[in-house]
Each structure stands twice: as C-alpha cells, then as structure tokens.
Amino acid sequence: MTRNVKITSPHGLHLRPIRAFVELANQYQCDVSVSKGGQRVNGKSAIHLLGLEALPGTELLLEVTGPDAERAIEPLAEALARVFPDD
Numbered sequence: 001m002t003r004n005v006k007i008t009s010p011h012g013l014h015l016r017p018i019r020a021f022v023e024l025a026n027q028y029q030c031d032v033s034v035s036k037g038g039q040r041v042n043g044k045s046a047i048h049l050l051g052l053e054a055l056p057g058t059e060l061l062l063e064v065t066g067p068d069a070e071r072a073i074e075p076l077a078e079a080l081a082r083v084f085p086d087d
Helices: 015-025 046-050 069-081
Strands: 002-006 031-036 039-042 059-065
Touching: 002 069, 015 046, 015 069, 031 069, 039 046, 059 069
Parallel strands: none
Antiparallel strands: 002 059, 031 039, 031 059
C-alpha cells in the first residue's frame, strides 16, 4: 500500500516528528519505507529518515507492506504529515 505525503511543517521533517513516526511504525508488523525522489529508506529508522532531508513542501512516498499494512497506512501517513504545535 502506498500514500503520497506532503511535508507541511514549517521546519520540515525534523527529529521530533521523526521519533513519533518511528515509534508508531514499530508498533506494526509490516515493513515501512519512505521515498524522496530516487532515495528510499527504512521508515522504522530515525537516522535513515533524517537522511531524506525533507524540507517543507517535500513530497514523500510512504510504502507499507506486510500483514497489517492496511491497518497501518493511514495512521502512518497522518503521523508523517503531522505538524507539531510548537513547530
């Protein structure tokens, strides 16, 4: 399953939202990957997600495969796009 996600946070995808996303992703048994352009990384790894350098307005592709992918895709997409109140 895939979803396109646009980063709307004025600070881009930084450590705080990445940590929240990784914590959520690790609650599922599925494989999670996030892509930017030709770069695809493990969505369960904060260091890999930081390497994407997703600035505001960046379009990311979220891909989820495995036993609970259908249940995981929407919460993960929402977490990836989330803007924290103090951003």
